[in-house]
Amino acid sequence: MALMITDECINCDVCEPECPNxxxxxxxxxxxxxxxxxxxxxxxxxxxxxQQVCPVDCIPLDPDKRETHDELMEKYHRVTDK
Structure with missing residues (x-):
């Protein structure tokens, strides 16, 4: 499942640099x-x-983007070319 950012986001800028993808x-x-x-x-x-760095806890799982661990790992390989 992908994550999503809700409108509780305060635009603190801490999440963007933490994302490895x-x-x-x-x-x-x-x-x-x-x-x-x-x-x-x-x-x-x-x-x-x-999610670890978000000070307002506004990054839940996106219920519309359900994926298994295996699907997420396949996406990881596709995104990173590893």
């Missing part, structure tokens, strides 16, 4: 996560780094 970018009003690049840090870390 460059899936987080500034949106029109708040940061956004590209579900085609988000692997929930599978392949890089044990836990999503953006």
């Amino acid at each position: 460059d899936a987080i970018s500034p949106g029109e009003e708040i940061y956004v996560i590209d579900p085609n690049l988000c692997t929930e840090c599978v392949g890089h870390y044990d836990e999503p780094q953006c």
